Amino acid sequence: MTLLVVGPQQGDDELQAQLRDLMLFFMPSPTTTKVDDDQSSSGGGTEGGQQPPASSSSSCCDGRRRRPRGSKRGRPQDDDSKSYNGGEQHLEPPRHKSCKTSCSRKQQNKQRRQKMSGGTSSLVTSVPDFDGYQWRKYGQKQIEGAIYARSYYRCTRSAEQGCPAKRTVQRNDDDGGAAAPKYTVVYMGEHTCTPNDDSMEAPPIILETTTVVPAVIKSTNNRRTPQDHHHDGTITVTSVAAPTSSSGGSYCSSSTSTNNTVTAGIDDSPAISDDITYWSRLFGVHDSWAPATAAALQEMEEDYFTGPIRSPVHIAAADACWTIEDHHLLLQQLASNDQHPTVSHFSF
DNA sequence: ACAATTTGACCTAA
């Protein structure tokens, strides 16, 4: 993996530090080094079989009682009950408003489940769809002590190709006043599927570069993530100020090499979470293939995106534009007034 | 018509 930085020297240290973090975030790894949330099961990873959906083993025609035909199941509410792919509904909060005690319990349960399901990695993000894969929702559950329901997804190719990859997406409880809601995404299992979708395989296409003012989340439509999704494999991202202290991050990242899928694992250290949050904020995106007409723009503005974001990524941040391409991350910092920008390489 | 989502029922590990 190669990171190419083109830009003026000034302030490069900090920028490059950020870039290293970004590299960690996007770095594809053929060996997939995931951070197991369950530290003890370090050997885990994903051995070939990767735990078949235990459920399917529960004899297909088990004694499960079927819902009687005709039992209508009205939609609870038509308004925002739509779930974009990767988000989850706003549920009526707080059956368990006081989750002081249940938090540890939650973690125990989480660990329990994750242990059951083998290797996992988790990610806190405001753009839960930003992982390059297509997921199909197969369930939703109100979790004890959590305000928001957890959504369960499996790879859309689980049926055709038996891909065992799954993930859960849950909106964090404590994002009440935050500008953008944060989601905890837990990935379970590894993708064994091979993309047969053209768009999944399409090489990165740079449609546009954008330069924005630092420290400002600039979105062309002022829409918050995670609704800022695109369908054509390209996104444009604006940047915010970097965290004051770059975590020296012990978080690891991994991704399948074919799709540049981000499955960054984090530990629970606040600093690292902050970094992840930072990059999540960084990925507040706006449409890079912006429609030509104002009407179309308006339409997009009002639209909720439903598809996954697929890498490659084209990022515009501060005065830098980053393009993530195949296994190469190329960063080009636009030279503002420097005629001969410096070039730096990061190789991985 | 087909695909995707919703959601109550069911299963299972702790």
Added chain:
DNA sequence: TTAGGTCAAATTGT
């Protein structure tokens, strides 16, 4: 017994 994960009919969207 319970919480979390999964199933699958019904519903909704395209």
